[in-house]
Amino acid sequence: MPESIAAEVRHLTVQYGDDRILNDIGFSVLRNEIFVILGGSGSGKSTLLRHMIGLERPVSGQVFIDTTDITARSESRFEDALKKIGVLFQSSALISSMTVGENVALPIAEFTDFSQKAIEKMVSGKLALVGLEPYARHLPSEISGGMKKRAGLARALALNPAILFLDEPSAGLDPVTAAEIDDLILDINHRLGTTIIIVTHELASIFAVARRVIMLDKSTRGIIAEGTPEQLKNECDHPFVRRFFHRQARNL
């Protein structure tokens, strides 16, 4: 694999029971880019993400994180690959019995050998990066949805992953908060050089952050378009892509 590729999906096919969700999908994500996986509801974009981070195993095909094939059944290599990625889940998935600070400290304490003091310092640094430093002692239930996303982001960034996966980072947030999250994503990409892979369907964020986009479609179970957001909006003549980018309803 060339040096410039951070992650690659080859011939990925996903099927639950008799329902085929994705059919022979392939694409690669370049280093340091912000890559967006688009699609309407039910197009399998979250499923694709779950397969890319190894939470589920595909029927066939491979997923490479860096140079490791995470679909191969090798637990130790999978764990190595896990250290290179950070994930922000759609529901933020903060451990609800722990404070925001403890959530961020969790991976740091487990996988590094720093003293308690040093870890605390690191945690406040990570929280400062997402603008949540004053909330380290709050429980996840005591902060707002947008703050939870930020906290989840801080935790995903805890071990400086090379690739960051974000599942609908701005879904369910008001436009201002969503824009702040977008700025944060750009900032992280710019400052830390992290490759970022985002699953979303928010048009505004796509134009704000995406460098390259693929679009999944429910009917073909595959990728129907690939390119920059502007290319997809102005040049693509696939009817679904047109409707998506111009917010038009299907003719019922």
Added chain:
Amino acid sequence: MAAEKPSCTCEIFENSNGNLRISLSGPLTIGTAAPILAELAAIVKKKSFTALTLDLSNINAMDDYGALVLYELKNTILRPGQDFQVQNTPEKIKPVMALAMNPAASKNDFPARLSPSSARANLVAQTGVAAITQLKNITYFIAFIGSLVMAGQHIFRKPKSLRKQDILQHMKTTGVDALPVVALISTLLGLIMAFMSSLQLKQFGANLYVASLVALAMVSELGPIMTAIIVAGRSGSAYAAEISAMKISEEVDALRIMGFDPVLFLVIPRMAAAVVVVPILTMFANLFAICGGLVIGVTMLDLSTTSYISQTFNTLKLFELFWGLSKSFVFAILISGVGCLRGFQAKGGASAVGHAATSAVVSSIFLIVLFDSIFAVIRSYWR
């Protein structure tokens, strides 16, 4: 003047050649639709006619429920051969009528619910589905045991990965917090046992043996079982609910992705806490039950405190105590294991949490009784 609830009324005109003409007036909306439909149905049933004309000129408002009245009248109430016609539809209600009388929308009935069990409602298929579900459960159970063993092995190699803080926390919630209810129930149990047995033993002047009976029954049988059932209800269900809620909110996935083994992180601390705490609770239960028996012995059976206690110690052998404690050790593993397993099996929304908690308690109580009988069989061969 009191504001009257608007109602829809109908006026009937009949003419000789079998034509019926009904004029509706007032609003035909969600509030008035059902009564007027019943009224129209009664009229249609009573009269004989070949054509029905509905005059809507006095209708001042209509929604889709009103349109449903017309639809029902035309399609289900009128007999075949009776013509139906709508006249003088006011301009402003036409769009609503068009919406609800749209033949494409009303042709199909509700689609059947999209669940595999009701979609294939025949016995063979359902049996098959149930069998596959059971098989999956068994596979999951075996995988769970496997991951427990793996986690144990991991701890053996890296003792630091044991989450001691979590264990202490669970020891508190499972053990210390359960002490009041365990104490209360076992004291009452001791009182009851002593009282009931005294009714029989008194007749033979064997009052002193009440102490033996309470001590022996409690230490070797009832103490472990009662404690286990209380812990299953209090903590087994809590384990299942906590873990299933974490699973539903993607927390378990997040742990996995951060490189934590969910079994090591969530199950082992709970199991370790239960294994330590349940035998201790059992000892407390034994103690409190003996105290309860003592109260009855002293107040109702004319026994002295010393003779009751010395009789208790004479009856109990160390073997009995260890036998009871080893039982409660096994029960602790069962309760915590099943609780966590049910939590991990949960899928879906809020109802899955409730289901996990319920099935954790039911399965643990079943397993407690099953293993207690296995213990009884072992013992009958042992001595």
